[in-house]
Amino acid sequence: MAEDSRESQSANAPATDGAAPSAGTSAEPPKKFPKGVVLGKDGKPCRSCTSFAAWASQTKSSLKAASATATPPRDCPPDVEVLGRSTWTLLHSIAATYPTAPTAKEQSDLKNFMRLFSKLYPCWVCAEDFQAYMEKQEVKAGSRDEFGNWLCEAHNEVNRKLGKPTFDCRKWEERWRTGWKDGSCD
Structure with missing residues (x-):
């Protein structure tokens, strides 16, 4: 949700230094994954946690050509960016x-x-x-404005972590409910 393609920093998470977790006594060397590929808890690349470009660079060469656009075809499972944008759209619409x-x-x-x-x-x-985040900043649900502002701040926290610009939360309702005052949404 967090549009976060960072590798895991969780203590119980799989290795994320570019190598797959060890499979025990296997004589095979650990498989290397490109930077940005996040491993799932099963030790395999997590498509929902990894950007399409990073995903494609670790898969077949036919996908490597598609990664030049950095956007997966519309009929592919969502990568972390598509999933994140869709999630924020849903949550702000709620x-x-x-x-x-x-x-x-x-x-x-x-x-x-x-x-x-x-x-x-x-x-x-x-x-x-x-x-x-929700443990530190309890969901504010007392009114539309209270929840809208809480959600905007949560979204901005994710944007800061990803190095993206933040949004002026005073304008959340104009962006997500009423439309821009300039009439561009009419």
């Missing part, structure tokens, strides 16, 4: 339609959704990172 004065049940449902969502997110590295 914030934009969240009630201005939610009931206690709606607030509880939203917090439960975010907790479960972070546990089920396909990129395990991103999921663990978002869970850690």
Whole structure:
């Protein structure tokens, strides 16, 4: 979710120094993976955690040519960037339609959704990172504006980690709910 293609820094995660984890007493040397390929907990490359370009560079040469565009064909499983953009679109859209004065049940449902969502997110590295963020910054669900601002700050935290520009959270509703004041969304 976190649009995070960094290699794992989790203590129980597989090796990420470019080598696959050891398979025990195998005489085979560990397989080398290109920089940026994130291994899943099973020790194999995790497509949901790795950018298409890094993924393609470790697969067949036919995919290497496709990586020149750095975007997978539309009918391929999503890489970490596509998954991240889609996820943020969904979450910001939920914030934009969240009630201005939610009931206690709606607030509880939203917090439960975010907790479960972070546990089920396909990129395990991103999921663990978002869970850690939510432990430090509890989901704010008291109103549409409160949740929208909380989510914007969460998104900005991910952007900072990835070296991407941050968004002015005072404009979250204009971006995700009402459209820009210049009428470009009308």
